[in-house]
Every structure is written in structure tokens, then in C-alpha cells.
Amino acid sequence: MADYKLLSISGALRAGSTNRKLLAEAMRLFGPAEVTIADLRLPLYDGDLEDADGIPDAVQTLSDQIAAADGVVISSPEYNRAVTGVIKNALDWVSRTKGGPWSNKPVAVMSANDGRAGGEVGQYMLRHALTPFRPRFVPGPFIAVADSSNAFDADGRLVSDRYAKSVETLMQALKSEIDMLRRNPAG
Numbered sequence: 001m002a003d004y005k006l007l008s009i010s011g012a013l014r015a016g017s018t019n020r021k022l023l024a025e026a027m028r029l030f031g032p033a034e035v036t037i038a039d040l041r042l043p044l045y046d047g048d049l050e051d052a053d054g055i056p057d058a059v060q061t062l063s064d065q066i067a068a069a070d071g072v073v074i075s076s077p078e079y080n081r082a083v084t085g086v087i088k089n090a091l092d093w094v095s096r097t098k099g100g101p102w103s104n105k106p107v108a109v110m111s112a113n114d115g116r117a118g119g120e121v122g123q124y125m126l127r128h129a130l131t132p133f134r135p136r137f138v139p140g141p142f143i144a145v146a147d148s149s150n151a152f153d154a155d156g157r158l159v160s161d162r163y164a165k166s167v168e169t170l171m172q173a174l175k176s177e178i179d180m181l182r183r184n185p186a187g
């Protein structure tokens with residue numbers, strides 16, 4: 001059994017998304033861990049739906065996965081200079097669940113986009129949207145993979161050593177944050 005439990009969250013639903021590839025590389029570079037891949041195929045948040053039927057099972061599953069993880073790694077593209085609707089919808093739904101699963105949770109954020117900025121604006125917006133939930137953001141390095149459709153080889157590995165080293169450094173920082181919380185749960 002792995003010593004670490006990680007939750008991998010992609011802000012893109014497409015199976016071949018470069019953000020999914022970036023997450024796979026991050027998990028590989030993190031080292032041995034039990035990895036759960038979140039499913040963000042959730043209904044659109046609707047207060048009437050919540051009032052009528054409660055929290056959907058898929059949303060509760062996501063909330064439980066966040067709570068159970070030692071750390072969360074999110075990679076999301078930027079759509080129209082903003083965070084994706086998929087990731088924002090998931091955050092809105094999870095905010096309605098009990099227990100505050102994001103609170104004090106180590107979170108590493110990355111992005112991959114075909115544009116030359118690599119999804120910077122969307123990543124800043126994602127961090128902003130997560131802030132009310134009080135996670136423990138891993139401060140860096142900041143990873144925004146530009147020209148992402150050309151950033152991975154046929155095996156899904158980053159072709160740029162610079163990006164690969166940065167992802168590895170971010171994953172080691174996440175591991176250190178998890179280890180620090182294990183030694184001092186109050187943070």
C-alpha cells in the first residue's frame with residue numbers, strides 16, 4: 001500500500017486533454033502513491049435540484065475523495081481567459097457538502113493550454129475560487145505549460161526538461177507539505 005493518497009482533478013473532461021497528461025506526469029514524478037482520478041461529470045449546480053434531491057451521489061463522492069486524500073493536484077486549462085465551467089461547477093457543488101473537505105488540504109495547482117501563456121489567467125482564477133475553502137496551496141513553482149499540444153511525447157512525457165523539473169519540484173513540495181501536516185496536524 002502506498003504511503004500517500006492523492007486526488008488528481010482535471011478541469012477538462014476530454015480524455016486526451018493535455019491537462020490529464022500533465023496530471024499523469026505529476027503523479028509519476030510524485031513517486032509511489034495511491035492515486036484517485038476525480039470525475040467532474042456532475043450536473044450543473046442548481047439550488048432547486050439540491051432542495052428537491054439533496055447532494056447528488058457523484059458530488060458527495062468527489063467531496064469524500066477530497067477529504068480522504070493527503071493532497072490534491074489540480075490541472076485545468078483556461079477557457080476564454082477564465083477558469084473552466086467544469087471546475088467552477090465542481091467547486092460550487094462541493095461547497096454545499098458537509099465537513100469542509102478542502103480546509104487545510106495541501107493543494108498543488110497547474111495548467112496546460114495551447115496558448116503562449118499556458119493558462120495563467122485561468123490558474124489565478126482557480127486559486128481565487130478555492131481561497132474561501134482555505135486549502136494549503138503549495139506555493140510553487142508556478143507551472144503553466146504553453147503550446148501544450150506539442151509539450152508531450154508519444155508516451156505522454158513532457159518533452160521539455162524545464163517543465164519536467166518544475167513539475168517534479170512542485171510534487172516534492174506537495175510531498176513535503178503532506179509530511180509536515182502528518183507531523184503537526186494543526187498546521
